[in-house]
Amino acid sequence: MNAPTQQQDTTTPQPVLPGWFTLDVKQPQLLGTRCTACGTYYFPKLTTYCRNPDCDSESFEEVALSRTGTLWSYTSASYQPPEPYIANTPFQPFGIAAVELERERMTVLGQLATGTDLGTLKVGMPMELVLEPLDDGKLTWKWRVVGA
C-alpha cells in the first residue's frame, strides 16, 4: 500500500528489488509484512502462512519497517562478489552492516552508505536507512550512521 505507483521514466533510478522498499529519497523505508494474528514481522514480505509455529494465520498486512535501528555488527566486502553482483572496474570495496530494529525485533543486513569508515563504527550506534545506487545504477537500501 505504501509502494510507489507513479510512472517511472527511463532516467529515474530503478530499484534493484521492486517493492522491497519505498522510493522516498529523504525517508526511505523497507517494506515488509506483519501477521495480523500474532504480530510477527516479515522481511522479505511473507503473505502465505505465518512461520510462528503457534500461529495458524494466513492474514498479513504490508508494513513499512522502522527506518532507524542500532548497529549489531559490520564488515567489508574486500573482494569482488560473484554474479549476480555487478561491480564497476576496478572493484571498489564496500561495507556491510547488520542493524537491529527495536520494534520489529529483527536484524536486517544491507550495504553501508558509500564512504563509511569502518574504523569509526561501534556496535550499538544508531543507524538509519538511505537509498543509494549499486554499481549498475539500480537503487538499493543502505545503512548510514545517524547524523553522518
Added chain:
Amino acid sequence: MSTNREIAILGVGMHPWGKWGKNFVEYGVKAARDALADSGVNWRDVRFVSGAATIRNGYPGQVAGATFAQALGWQGAQVNTSYAACASGSQALAAARSKILSGECEVALVIGADTTPKGFLKPQPGDRPDDPDWVRFRLGITNPTYFALYARRRMEMYGDTLEDFARVKVKNAKHGFENPNARYRKLFSAEDVAASAMVADPLRLMDICATSDGAAALIVSSVDYARKIGKGNAPRVAAISTVTPSFASALVEMPDIATDSAVACEAHSFRAALPKKAYEEAGIGPEDISVAEVYDLSTALELDWIEDLQLCARGEGARLVREGATSVGGRLPVNPSGGLACFGEAVPAQALAQVCELTWQLRGQAGARQVAGARVGITANQGLFGHGSSVIVKC
C-alpha cells in the same frame, strides 16, 4: 535406556582432502574400501548403503547411495541418499542407525564424497528475487560476510582480538600438520595470518576455510554384531542430533537477508540447540567431553562453537585458546584433526570426517595428534537452510 540406542563404529576410512581433479566416486570408493578393511567386514555383509549427497555433481540428492554401491559392486543391499547441506553425512548416519536399531540390517556403510568447484560458491544464474541466495549475492553479501559479522560481534561483545582468531589458525595448522588426510599440512604463525589478504573485515584469507575434494566412510553395526565379531569395545555412536532451528532465529543466517522477527516468539540460537539435543540423547553433559571436532568455517566461528557446545561460558572461548586448553596436550582439545582450516570443506564428507577423527582419537590411533585418554567426543556443524548436526561418540 541409552545403551539400547547405540550403534558401533567398526571401521573408518578417508580419501585425503585436496584438489585432485577426479570424479567424487573415486574418492568415495577409496574411503569405503579403507573403512571395510579397517572393520574386517566383508562387503557382501553390508546390507545398507547410506550415502550423503552433493548438490554439485549430477543429479541432486539422487546419486550418492546407489552410485557408491555400484562402484563397490552391486550386491543387493538397500540404499539411501541423504541431503542436508553440511549435515548430510550425519543424516546419512542417522538413516543407518534407524535401519540397525529397527533390526532391518546389522551392518551399514555410511559414505560421503565431493569434488568442489574453484572459487566462491555462487548461485544459479537468472533473475530470481524469490531465492534468498540470489538476493544476498545481488546485494554483494557472500559467505564470508556472515562469518565476519559474527566475528566482529565477538570482538565488540567479548573483547576477542585479531590475535585470538589467529591463535585458532596457528593451533589448527599445528594439528593438521600431523594429519595425513589433511589438505594443508603447513605450520603458520600469527604473523602469516595478519599478512594474508583482507576478505571480510576483520577476517583475512587465512581466517576462512577453503573448499576441497575429499571422502569419508564409516562401517557401523548393531552392538550385538560388534560383539559377535569380537569388536565389542568398538567406539559407539551415542547421539545424533539433526534438529531444525526454532522460530525465531537469533542470528542472521546464511543465505538470509534478515533474522526472523522475535515479536511473538523469543529468539533461539540454532548452533546452541544442536549439541543440546545430542547431550540429552546421550545422557551426558559437556563436562564429560574429552575432545571436539567443530565446523571452523572461520577461526572466530570455532570460538562460537566452543561456547555453543557449553565447553565454557559464553564469551570465554578466546580465553580457552589463549590458555592452550584447546590444543592437543591441553585439557579440552578442539579440532585435533586440524579442522576445516587444514581440510577445506568437502560438504557431504565433512560431517563423516569429523566422526572418523573422533573414532581414531577414541581408539588411541591418532598418532602425533592423539588426545591423551580420549573417552567421549562430540562433533558440531551447521550448513545452509536450517541444516546442522551434532554427533557424540564414546568408548
